[in-house]
Amino acid sequence: MRGADILGYTGSSIVGYHARSLLLLFAMAIGVASVILLTTLGEGARRYVTGEFSALGTHLLIVLPGRSETTGGSPPLFGETPRDLSLDDALSLKRIRQIRRIVPIAVGSAPVSWQSRERESMVLGTTANFLAVRHLRMAQGRFLPNMDPHRSAPVCVLGPRVRKELFGSQSALGQWLRIGDRRFRVIGTLGSEGRSIGVDLQDVVVIPVASAQTLFNSPSLFRILAEARTAADIPAAKAAISRAIRDRHEGEDDVTVITQDAVIATFDRIFNALTFTVGGIAAISLAVAGILIMNVMLVAVSQRTAEIGLLKALGATEYRILLLFLTEAGLLSLAGAAIGLGLGTGAAWVVGQIYPALPMTPPSWAVFAAVGTALSVGLVFGVLPARRAAALDPVAALARR
Amino acid sequence: MIRLTGAYRDYTMGTQTVHALNGVDLEVAQGEYLAITGPSGSGKSTLLHIIGLLDRLSQGGYELDGQDVTHLTDDKLARVRRETIGFVFQFFHLVPRLSAAANVELPLTLAGMVVAERRERVSAALESFSLADRADHRPDQLSGGQRQRVAIARAMVTKPAILLADEPTGNLDRNAGSEVVHILEELNRDGLTLLMVTHDPELSARARRQIRVIDGAIAKDHRGGPR
Numbered sequence: 001m002r003g004a005d006i007l008g009y010t011g012s013s014i015v016g017y018h019a020r021s022l023l024l025l026f027a028m029a030i031g032v033a034s035v036i037l038l039t040t041l042g043e044g045a046r047r048y049v050t051g052e053f054s055a056l057g058t059h060l061l062i063v064l065p066g067r068s069e070t071t072g073g074s075p076p077l078f079g080e081t082p083r084d085l086s087l088d089d090a091l092s093l094k095r096i097r098q099i100r101r102i103v104p105i106a107v108g109s110a111p112v113s114w115q116s117r118e119r120e121s122m123v124l125g126t127t128a129n130f131l132a133v134r135h136l137r138m139a140q141g142r143f144l145p146n147m148d149p150h151r152s153a154p155v156c157v158l159g160p161r162v163r164k165e166l167f168g169s170q171s172a173l174g175q176w177l178r179i180g181d182r183r184f185r186v187i188g189t190l191g192s193e194g195r196s197i198g199v200d201l202q203d204v205v206v207i208p209v210a211s212a213q214t215l216f217n218s219p220s221l222f223r224i225l226a227e228a229r230t231a232a233d234i235p236a237a238k239a240a241i242s243r244a245i246r247d248r249h250e251g252e253d254d255v256t257v258i259t260q261d262a263v264i265a266t267f268d269r270i271f272n273a274l275t276f277t278v279g280g281i282a283a284i285s286l287a288v289a290g291i292l293i294m295n296v297m298l299v300a301v302s303q304r305t306a307e308i309g310l311l312k313a314l315g316a317t318e319y320r321i322l323l324l325f326l327t328e329a330g331l332l333s334l335a336g337a338a339i340g341l342g343l344g345t346g347a348a349w350v351v352g353q354i355y356p357a358l359p360m361t362p363p364s365w366a367v368f369a370a371v372g373t374a375l376s377v378g379l380v381f382g383v384l385p386a387r388r389a390a391a392l393d394p395v396a397a398l399a400r401r
Numbered sequence: 402m403i404r405l406t407g408a409y410r411d412y413t414m415g416t417q418t419v420h421a422l423n424g425v426d427l428e429v430a431q432g433e434y435l436a437i438t439g440p441s442g443s444g445k446s447t448l449l450h451i452i453g454l455l456d457r458l459s460q461g462g463y464e465l466d467g468q469d470v471t472h473l474t475d476d477k478l479a480r481v482r483r484e485t486i487g488f489v490f491q492f493f494h495l496v497p498r499l500s501a502a503a504n505v506e507l508p509l510t511l512a513g514m515v516v517a518e519r520r521e522r523v524s525a526a527l528e529s530f531s532l533a534d535r536a537d538h539r540p541d542q543l544s545g546g547q548r549q550r551v552a553i554a555r556a557m558v559t560k561p562a563i564l565l566a567d568e569p570t571g572n573l574d575r576n577a578g579s580e581v582v583h584i585l586e587e588l589n590r591d592g593l594t595l596l597m598v599t600h601d602p603e604l605s606a607r608a609r610r611q612i613r614v615i616d617g618a619i620a621k622d623h624r625g626g627p628r
Contacts, residue, residue, distance in 0.1 A: 001510060001512075001513050002510075002513055005510045012498055012499060016497075017498075306492075306494055311507075312455065313453070313455060313482065313488045313494075314482070314508040314555075315483025315559075317476045318475050395447075395455050398455070
């Protein structure tokens, strides 16, 4: 029997028993579509998160107060009180050769009001370098002026959402607004691209770091961002920062320095594992589709007993009949996989339209894996029915009516 | 042409062994017209299936065209069936979703013949059984007589030497039945060996040789000829 004839014959039985075929296609399509969609979601989340961390800046080191690891330390009786990070700690890091810029950050929450409108907002105290380190752009006006970090100044920069909520369509530049019990003049508004893990810059009010410290009546910093000169400088910079802070903190190792690369790599691993997990769960539905294929093909064999007997009487070998039924299972799985591929990518596209921030492109390995799994599941689960068909006794098969 | 010697076919039913064929010796020469009769369950269908290589002997020998086919592998049996034997069944056994032409083409397709030659043979076969205008009809659009003619065309399209017919008129009305019998007898006159299982005494009387099977053995072997 020729290849084209095998396809033609199985094609005729697929079309001839369309209810059964549609059912199989549907099951397979759902399985493949869910694998594609879920892995796309996982992959999208991974790329989103790593993208967010890269958007934080380049060659970034983040200094946090407190120590996440225990390396000996003081006796339990005294407990361990992590020293706060101070502005002078931050400024001392400027002397490190591998570091290009230092950005101290103080964070708090305060009511922000203009005329009769008031809202609670996150207030971020920092210096002029913040803009460059975080790769932000201004929508209007200027960022904080380059001045002595110890000096307060009654100026502020608004995130786009804060600006919109307080001022609506009116111009905010030059207006005086009230943050807590102090007055600040708006000198600029941020562009809308600033959105990242931890702090949503859409919603912040940026003021000079010394102003924030007086506003919140606290000398401590939330964290220090340090930008290394090159990627190769990062490890040396990390060691130098730890050393510098330890010297200032009377020999106590009480800060944590994390590098952005390490964070990105960690998230990468977490989300990869997550993607494989959800992909694996979705693959279970492919296995279910496979069992359905087996079930329906078994029904098909008993439904077409007479036909199988006839094929044998007409000179078909057992191998030929095995091949016919396997081809049918294979064709159905392949067609189902193709439909599922379309459905899955379509659904991913729709999700991408709803959440534009998520990069929703199906990973190519997932496409191959889903289609490959569908095909092999169809073939593996098609073997049993096909063998049953091949082994049918032609006399008994023909006796059935 | 066909030579069965000491042929037994046993079935196990529960704990009992049933001899569907109980020591049959039969020789059929080329071009013979043979009717096989007998009561239900006598083993006449089993005999036909054994001759048609759809079933295997439990004991004894079967020689077809001088070749010992008793112990051939499945592949070789399929080949012999494909090349030398045609079947016609009581219930036609047409594939319901295929057109008449596609049904006739099926054995050629299974044999792997090239498309052009297949088409030629199929249209010739449909022509000779006056089915040319029914080529694209599906079995459920055909009358019983037409269906059986399609089945005969399918059996004959491979140009077999032997045609085995199992109650070919059993599911047809009188007119259609006699039409089918005339077609089969016509083929026999052209040299085809025709073996027909039938209940119908009138039909069996038309054959030149009648054998009667009772309890798996040949009870009567009569060479008469048509009345």
